[in-house]
Amino acid sequence: MANIKSAIKRVRLNQDRHALNAPVKSEMRTNIKRVESLISENNAAEAKVALTQAIKKIDKAIQKGIIHQNSGDRQKSRLTKQVNQLSA
Template identity: 60%
Template sequence: MANIKSAVKRVETNKTKHEQNLQYKSDMRSQIKRVEKLVENKDVENAKSALETTIKKIDKAVQKGVIHQNNGDRQKSRLSKKVNELSA
């Protein structure tokens, strides 16, 4: 364990940020699974509305630095492709 006051503070700060990042990532993953499940059940309307909220969650995770920009773009592209194939 750190002995210096600033190091102790840094450990606490890192722990807090880590917990916040986990929350953003968890929300994003839950939304992605929700969209995939709706696509699997062929529920077009609900899948489209869920896709919008999922894209917002992914963008927020990218903005906060939880995931990389390319990862977010790839996730959005993959989900959009699934929903578009379903509606076509």
């Protein structure tokens, strides 16, 4: 455990931020997995609906600074590409 006052505060702030960020990141991952499972089931119609929801969650995570802009863009691009190939 940290002894210095600033280090103690830093630990506390990190825990607080983790508590706020974890549910957002978990929800984002859940939505991504939902899209991937629908793609593996060849369910194009529901995959498109789930994709829009996943993109919203990814954008929200980017906006809150939980994931990097490029990482989110890459995830959105790959999911969209897979859904488009499924419906083509």
